[in-house]
Amino acid sequence: DTAVSQTPKYLVTQMGNDKSIKCEQNLGHDTMYWYKQDSKKFLKIMFSYNNKELIINETVPNRFSPKSPDKAHLNLHINSLELGDSAVYFCASSPVSGGGEDTEAFFGQGTRLTVV
């Protein structure tokens, strides 16, 4: 069973469209994240959710919005897609958001978004 799964794996869409990427984790973790990896492979955190509360929101355009229907899911909605949004987006989860030993993140396989 896949611990952190995200769909779709590939997404090609036109500028201006609205799209969503889904993420589910079956690890029972408290915190979920979205990361963006650009063409230079640089990973940057976008959001994290802990028990349905947004606790980190980096300088991400408000066209991006995370939606967490429950603790096991954190979906990423993107409105009015732009060419610069093309990247690989990773979902991740970790047991706790802070403190203790269990802070490492487990990642999904990534979604390659291409905006044309």
Add this chain to the structure above:
Amino acid sequence: AQKVTQAQTEISVVEKEDVTLDCVYETRDTTYYLFWYKQPPSGELVFLIRRNSFDEQNEISGRYSWNFQKSTSSFNFTITASQVVDSAVYFCALSEERGDTGGFKTIFGAGTRLFVKA
């Protein structure tokens, strides 16, 4: 400010060579966590190791070893007798406590691409 530097953009070695990937970090916190992740050509991110700031003991796992030195703020990763399957991008990451909203904030280094040739 929190910062992770992986100065080596790309490293190329021949199979069976030993290779060390450097990671230097900056933090003002006394409590923090350091990580290494592997991203093979298939694209997924694989967790390799976590080390907390109070544990400077070096760790060895098979052909992998990690050298954590607080005095130089470094957390280097060595692969002994490298293999072609080790070819990947390796990321070092730092997680430290946020002062405002609580929780931890993690940032990644830019990654080091390792090529292991047969």
